[in-house]
């Protein structure tokens with residue numbers, strides 16, 4: 372929702388898709404369902420063209436589709452990525468050539484290339500690579516909302532983006548720079564995914580450490596690329 376409000380405020384037409392009918396109705400009535408967001412903000416965004424729907428087919432009209440579905444921890448402590456998979460599977464038949472698809476959900480490094488891209492390609496959607504043309508561009512950009520922080524304006528938080536192709540990275544960065552002061556391009560979706568884990572793990576070094584050498588290899592790659600690729 373914070374992203375939708377920033378885009379609406381920047382004059383971008385926003386269509387929100389949700390499976391929750393009550394949330395869709397609230398937004399279309401100009402009412403907030405999130406305690407820290409005022410209904411006045413929703414009403415203002417509605418005036419700028421914000422609209423919500425439960426019809427996923429309507430997303431084919433959008434130039435960019437940003438996926439921000441939940442990734443709760445499953446009972447065994449692993450992230451439940453079923454919302455991501457089911458959303459991409461539902462979206463795939465309605466994808467239009469030229470669209471940018473960005474995953475924002477907090478998840479493990481590899482999710483975009485191992486779950487999102489295969490789910491699209493299983494439905495016949497060709498994802499653009501650096502060495503091969505495709506129907507759509509795919510990227511990952513972690514949601515970095517800091518609920519309750521009133522000191523740092525939302526747009527001042529740098530937005531990290533990493534694409535399956537260089538063009539996907541650049542197009543996603545250009546999109547986010549319409550609402551954020553700065554987008555930081557990293558070399559891959561995995562690097563962008565890892566920056567979020569590093570950020571979340573900063574207060575829990577042991578949890579990060581116990582993730583093992585694979586995470587550390589990815590972490591090194593993420594830090595290195597975040598520092599050097601722009």
Ligand SMILES: NC(=O)c1ccc[n+]([C@@H]2O[C@H](COP(=O)([O-])OP(=O)(O)OC[C@H]3O[C@@H](n4cnc5c(N)ncnc54)[C@H](O)[C@@H]3O)[C@@H](O)[C@H]2O)c1
Nearest residue numbers: 388389390391439440441442454458476477514515516518
């Ligand atoms: N909220 C934050 O401050 C915050 C900050 C950083 C990262 N994140 C990450 O962003 C992701 C989303 O978090 P959130 O807090 O916005 O979750 P949320 O539960 O508040 O909102 C997710 C929305 O997705 C909807 N939804 C569920 N399944 C769907 C489907 N198949 N298709 C379409 N919509 C569906 C739900 O109805 C809900 O409205 C998570 O991965 C979370 O870890 C959130």
